[in-house]
Amino acid sequence: MLQIDLWKRVLIWAVCAFGLLMAMPNAFYERVEASNDAVAEIELGYSGNGLEEQAAMWPSWAPSSLVNLGLDLRGGAHLLAEVQVADVYEARIKAMWPEIRDMLREERASIGTIRLQPSEVDELRVRISKPEEIDRAASLVRGLARPVVSLTAAGQSDITVSSEGSTIVVALSDAEKLATDERTVQQALEIIRRRIDEVGTREPTIQRQGSDRILIQVPGIGSAAELKDIIGTTAQLTFNPVIGRGTDKDANPGPGNEVLPSLDDEGVYYTVESAPVVTGEELVDAQPSFDQNNSPAVSFRFNPTGARKFGDYTAENIGSPFAIVLDGEVVSAPVIQAHIPGGSGIITGRFAVEETTNLAVLLRAGALPAGLEFLEERTIGPELGQDSIDAGKIACIVAFVSVLVFMFLSYGTFGLFANVALILNVGLIFGLLSTIGATLTLPGIAGIVLTIGMAVDANVLVFERIREELKTAKGPARAIELGYEKALSAILDANITTFITAVILFAVGSGPVRGFAITLGLGILTSVFTAIFVTRLMIVIWYERRRPKTIEV
Amino acid sequence: MRLRLVPKDTKWDFFSRPVLWLGISGFLMVLAMVSFFVQGLNYGIDFRGGTTIRTESAQTVVASDYRAALVPLELGDVSITEVFDPTFEDNQFVTMIRIQAQEGQQSVTSDVVRNVQTALQAIAPDISFVSVESVGPKVSGELIQTAVIAVLLAITAVLIYIWLRFEWQFALGAVAALVHDVVLTIGVFSELQIRFDLAIIAALLTIVGYSLNDTVVVFDRVRENLRKFKKIELKDVLNLSINETLSRTVMTSVTTLLALISLFVLGGDVIRGFVFAMIWGVIVGTYSSVFVASAVLLKLGVKRDWSKPSNTGGNQFANIDA
Numbered sequence: 047m048l049q050i051d052l053w054k055r056v057l058i059w060a061v062c063a064f065g066l067l068m069a070m071p072n073a074f075y076e077r078v079e080a081s082n083d084a085v086a087e088i089e090l091g092y093s094g095n096g097l098e099e100q101a102a103m104w105p106s107w108a109p110s111s112l113v114n115l116g117l118d119l120r121g122g123a124h125l126l127a128e129v130q131v132a133d134v135y136e137a138r139i140k141a142m143w144p145e146i147r148d149m150l151r152e153e154r155a156s157i158g159t160i161r162l163q164p165s166e167v168d169e170l171r172v173r174i175s176k177p178e179e180i181d182r183a184a185s186l187v188r189g190l191a192r193p194v195v196s197l198t199a200a201g202q203s204d205i206t207v208s209s210e211g212s213t214i215v216v217a218l219s220d221a222e223k224l225a226t227d228e229r230t231v232q233q234a235l236e237i238i239r240r241r242i243d244e245v246g247t248r249e250p251t252i253q254r255q256g257s258d259r260i261l262i263q264v265p266g267i268g269s270a271a272e273l274k275d276i277i278g279t280t281a282q283l284t285f286n287p288v289i290g291r292g293t294d295k296d297a298n299p300g301p302g303n304e305v306l307p308s309l310d311d312e313g314v315y316y317t318v319e320s321a322p323v324v325t326g327e328e329l330v331d332a333q334p335s336f337d338q339n340n341s342p343a344v345s346f347r348f349n350p351t352g353a354r355k356f357g358d359y360t361a362e363n364i365g366s367p368f369a370i371v372l373d374g375e376v377v378s379a380p381v382i383q384a385h386i387p388g389g390s391g392i393i394t395g396r397f398a399v400e401e402t403t404n405l406a407v408l409l410r411a412g413a414l415p416a417g418l419e420f421l422e423e424r425t426i427g428p429e430l431g432q433d434s435i436d437a438g439k440i441a442c443i444v445a446f447v448s449v450l451v452f453m454f455l456s457y458g459t460f461g462l463f464a465n466v467a468l469i470l471n472v473g474l475i476f477g478l479l480s481t482i483g484a485t486l487t488l489p490g491i492a493g494i495v496l497t498i499g500m501a502v503d504a505n506v507l508v509f510e511r512i513r514e515e516l517k518t519a520k521g522p523a524r525a526i527e528l529g530y531e532k533a534l535s536a537i538l539d540a541n542i543t544t545f546i547t548a549v550i551l552f553a554v555g556s557g558p559v560r561g562f563a564i565t566l567g568l569g570i571l572t573s574v575f576t577a578i579f580v581t582r583l584m585i586v587i588w589y590e591r592r593r594p595k596t597i598e599v
Numbered sequence: 600m601r602l603r604l605v606p607k608d609t610k611w612d613f614f615s616r617p618v619l620w621l622g623i624s625g626f627l628m629v630l631a632m633v634s635f636f637v638q639g640l641n642y643g644i645d646f647r648g649g650t651t652i653r654t655e656s657a658q659t660v661v662a663s664d665y666r667a668a669l670v671p672l673e674l675g676d677v678s679i680t681e682v683f684d685p686t687f688e689d690n691q692f693v694t695m696i697r698i699q700a701q702e703g704q705q706s707v708t709s710d711v712v713r714n715v716q717t718a719l720q721a722i723a724p725d726i727s728f729v730s731v732e733s734v735g736p737k738v739s740g741e742l743i744q745t746a747v748i749a750v751l752l753a754i755t756a757v758l759i760y761i762w763l764r765f766e767w768q769f770a771l772g773a774v775a776a777l778v779h780d781v782v783l784t785i786g787v788f789s790e791l792q793i794r795f796d797l798a799i800i801a802a803l804l805t806i807v808g809y810s811l812n813d814t815v816v817v818f819d820r821v822r823e824n825l826r827k828f829k830k831i832e833l834k835d836v837l838n839l840s841i842n843e844t845l846s847r848t849v850m851t852s853v854t855t856l857l858a859l860i861s862l863f864v865l866g867g868d869v870i871r872g873f874v875f876a877m878i879w880g881v882i883v884g885t886y887s888s889v890f891v892a893s894a895v896l897l898k899l900g901v902k903r904d905w906s907k908p909s910n911t912g913g914n915q916f917a918n919i920d921a
Contacts, residue, residue, distance in 0.1 A: 118869075126738060270731065271709040421738040423709075427729035430653070430869070437686050437867035444865055445858035452854060455602035488870055489798050495862045496805065496877065499855030500812075503847075506854075507816065510847040536819040539764060543815055544808035546760060547753045551804050554749040559801045566805065598601070 048523050048586050058579045062470055065572075068109050068477035078104050078112055085110075111480040114249065115265075116487035116561055119435050121428030122265035123273045126421045129234045129258050131227040133416035135168040135218055138226065140320045142205070142216065143170060143302055146187055150174070157183045162301035169217040177212035184209045187216060194221045230415045231258055238262060238277045240411040259421070270423040280373050280417055281408035283326030285356070286318040288367040288379050309375040310396045316376045318369045323359045325413075328352025332409035334402040335392065342402040343394045346409065353389020361385040372405075438491040445495050446472070453502055457509050460599050463584045464505040467576040471501050474572040475565065484568075487561030497569030504541070504577030507533045513599045522597040523589065530582060537574065545570050604853060605846040613841050613889055614834055614897060620890040624779055631786020640789050643796030646743050648700035648736035650712060653682075654719065656726045657690045665694065668718045674711065675699045684868040693729075693868075700736045746800040750781065753807050761811075765818060768899040773814045776892035780810045780883045787879055798873040806880030809855070813848060813888035820844050821893075825901065833901060837893050852885045 071078040081104035084097045104110060117124050143162065150160045150172070158175030165171040174183050184207050191203035204222035208215050218226070235254055242250045242264060251263040267273055289303055292315055299305045299317045308314040330349045337343040348356055359368075360382050369379040370393055377395045397405070449468065453461040475494060479486060512529030516522070548570065551563035644651050662679045669677055676699040687693065701711060712731055719726050734742075754777055762770035781803055788795050820840040828836060856878065863874045 128737075270733075271713070274709060421735040422733065424732040425728075425730060426732075427727070429655075429727075430729040433686070434867055434869055437865060438862075441862040441865040444861040448857045448861060449854050452602075452857060456604075456850065458601060489801055489873060492862060492866070492870055492873060492877075495858045495866075496855065499858030500809070500851070502854045503812070503851040506847050506850045510844075510850070513846075514843065532823075536816045539815045539819055540812040543757050543760060543811040546756050547804050547808035547811075550749055550753045550756060551801060554745050554752065555797075555801065559797055562798075562801045562805075566808075 048527055048589060050583060050586055055583060058583050061575070062474070062580065065474035065477035066470070068111070068481050069473045069475075071104070071108070071110055072113055072476050072480060074104070075112060078110055082110055082112070109480075111483065113476060113479045114483060114485040115431070115435075116485045116490065117263055117265060117424070117426055117431075118488045119431045119486065119491075120265045121426050121431040122263065123267045123270040124422070124424040124426075125262045125270055125273055125277075126255070126423070127238075127260045127262065127277075127418040128421055129231050129260065129415075130417040130419060131230050131258050132168070134226055134230050135223065139168055139170055139216065139218060141322075142190070144321050145190060146170065146172065146216065149186060149190065150183065153183070153186060163213060164301055165215075169215055172214045172216070173212050174214070175212075180209045180212060180214070184214050187214055194219070194225050227258060231260070233415045234418070235260055237412045237414050241277050241407065244407050244411055260418075266428070268425075270425045274420065274423070277414075278418060278420070279408060280414040281326070281405070281411075282371075282373050282413040283329070283409060284322035284371045285324045285359075286320070286322045286369045286371055287359075287363070288316055288318050288369045290317040291315070291367075291379070292317070306369070306371060306374060306376050308379075309372070309377050316369055316379055318371065318376070322371075323368065324348065324352050324356050326409055327413065328355075329409055329412075332406045334399070334406045337392055337394045341394065342397045342399045343392050344397075344402050344406050344409065345392045346390065348389035350389070353387075356389055356391075357385065357387045361387075434488050434491075438488065438495075442491065442495055442498070445498050449498055449502060453505075457599055459588070460509055460512075460585070463581045463588070464502055464509070464577075466584065467505065467581045468498065468501055470580060471569075471572050471576045472498065474576070475568050478568050478572065479565070484564050485561055486565070489559065489562035490565040493562045493565030493569060497566065497573060500544075501569065501573035501576070504533075504537045504573055505581055507537055507540075508577065508581070509599050516597070516599065522594060525597075526585060526589065530578075534578070537577065541570050541574050603846070604849045609842045609845055611838075611842060611845075613838055614894065617894055617897065621894055624887070624891055627786070628779060628782050631782050631789070634786050634789045638789050638792070640785070640795040641792040643794045644697065644732060644734045644739070645797040646739050646746075646795065648734050648739040650698045650700075650715075650731070650733040652696045652698075652712070652715060652728055652732075653730040654694050654696065654723075654726050655729050656692050656723045658692065658723055658725065660692045660694050660723075662694070664722055665696070665719065668722050669696075669715060672711075672714050672718060674701070674715075682868050684871075686865065686867050700734075700739075742797060746797070749800060750803060750807070753804050754778070754781075757807070757811055761815070761818075765822060766901060768896055768901050769818050769822075771899060772892040772894075772896040773811060773818070775895045776814050776884075776887040777807055777810055779887045779891050780806050780880060783883050784876055784880055788876070793872050793875065796872070798870065799876050802873050802876035802880065805877060806884055809877075809881055810884030810887060813851075813884055814892045816847065817841060817844050817888055817893060818896075821896070834897055837897055841889055841893060848885060848888070852881055855881050 081101055084100035084103075085106075087097055088101060147160065147162075150157065154160075156176070157179040160175075161173045163171035163173050172187075174180065188203075188205075188207045191205045191207070194202050194204050202219060202221040204219060206217050206219045231254060235252065238260060239250075239252045242252065242262070249265060251261065253261050255261045262273065262277065264273055289299075293313050295305060295307065295315050297305055297315065297317065302320055303317055304320050305315050305317050308316065328349050328351060329346050332344055332346045335343055335345040347353075364382050364384060367379045367381045370377045377393055393405075446468075450465045453464050453468075455461070457464065472494065475497065478484075508529050511533040512525050515525040515528040515532070545567060548563050548567035552560055552567065555563055660681050662681060665679050666677065678697045680695050680697075682693040682695055684693075696715070698711065698715070712733065716728055754774060757777070758770050758774050761773050784803060784806060787793075788799065817840060820843055821837060824836045824840050824843075825833075828839075831839075859874055859878045859881065863871060863878060866874060
């Protein structure tokens, strides 16, 4: 009767002690946070500025994981962006034109002259002057197709080629579109991460959501608008051959070309070839600098392939202008003076110094492969977060104390045991939250308060059952044992059902709702553990010491 | 001397007027649905798109001045509410400004927000914007969808679980209680026009969990007593089981309410709606586990002959820890 093996006792206490140890850093939140920051900086190779002292504020052997505070508690900005994946189709298909053109030109003898027709943005229409050779021309173009690089669509080719009369229509295949979407979003994710890291804010959350969305949360930043400035610009840099310059934005550019506005001179438009010579993807470095007139500029360097392309092009086109295009606007259109072999250059324009710094950051981090559309943006001021934490703390303490008092009044000594278990319970929740690196949100605090209320439920079930068993059972020990035994199925059923809802909340919900689901779910686990094992162990130890003839619950 | 919320050994008859209780519940549910369809919920921006701005100023707020400042911006439907809360300081004046989703915009623009901020700074120079939240109509539509899916999923999952652990009559009784609680909660939100946002969905699901918790504890006892007293009428078994678990039901509700009420009073206005939903849910959930779930079970009846092997899988499952 009423026996618990020694190893079980040790295990139960060990779990509790471990949980509390993991929870402890949260009691010294600011100190541990400062120390963690300093340690991270030292690892990155920084030193001095009192970093060592700051790091030593918290002993390195002690656990130092903290509960992350959510945006609603810490303040910061939240953005949900949708990657405009279709943007990429156009660039992809346009980039194929030079290749198709060069290949078909070599076959001029058999298929006649070729001409690019105006078309939808995501296809190419090429007319040949000898319609009877259309099938041959189409199969030649088909020969340019490459297999799709993706796991699910292996073996399919990246373009579809069809013919309509004397016109060849080239478009991306569906499999290629899917694979492109995947790459685009991954790339966008990576670039957003790099841009935010360049700015150097702490613990940003950048995650993919669904097929084409990216969730960005940056604590401590002033506003969502600021964040949008950093990540919202595509920074798509290209170098295109210039065909003409004019003031008519509706001028007919001719197929394969486009009209772009000038960045600085209003009313000036350039007609450029749509397929770029080199793009910003081939940049290896970009730095803010100054040109020979001492006005701010950005200097850049290409990688070897980019440098070769750029070198070849400048060698062949001395005397003709080329355009430096940034996000669809012509930054400048200098005339090529000489062959530029080294692959480095400078972008001049009417920039302010901060603009060049920003532009250099953007170019360095790489261009976003596609535009972003913002579906959701939230800014939470740090004061509001602090107010919520303060209010939450007070509410937690009051809830705690009233439940403790109430339990003692209702169950006496047994109530005290339940109270110790309840305190342990909250400690364990924090320990678990810190260990798994979960984020505490405002609804999460509500979840903890709710758990405080509900955690006693399992104990109440047991105590009520013991009361009942005392009426019929032989002696208190038997009553306690029966009480635990018979209450178990109710405890499990009741908590499993609640746990199911917590899991569903976690799976379906987002943001703050998730935070709530986590604390609720963990709260259920810890409260069942404390009720079934910890209070029981305390009661058993108490019973062994006192051996009371009668007990009152 | 122990504090006892429920006298020792109660023998109350909970089914003396089944028509009355089910009638009251039914009537309230109809009322809730009428309110929902006539008045509708006061959806927050999570569900209908738009922008909310929370402002704070040391000067008293005159809502009409704010409104007048925003009129030239032509933003459509703008609501300005002053927020009062015991946790605020004396010179802390807070308002919530809600602006509808701007027509023809799938996404969110900072321009609108910037214009509003400039306009308000002109009339209250010390104003600060402690939170600004915008949700585009594209996302808000999806959020409604996922919310409804979440609630339905939770109810189905629970239905299946209880069906496996008990008998189908128990599952139906529990789900009737759940639907009752959810409908009444939505009814209260539409009747009092409390803002209904994403967090309230979390509250609804918690209510589902809590209400079940209560119902399952009663049902667990019913199952036990059905085996123990094979000759007693179902109605009396139910009454006995409810009376036996009554003390626990009330104790747990009271401790949970104690915690929730302290959060309601002291937790600040940001989560007050959320906490209100939970308080209401705990009260309704406690009521429904006795008066709805058990009453439905009584109406449906239960298979009583436990001695013969059952052909339902659920029964074998139920014997695991019985």
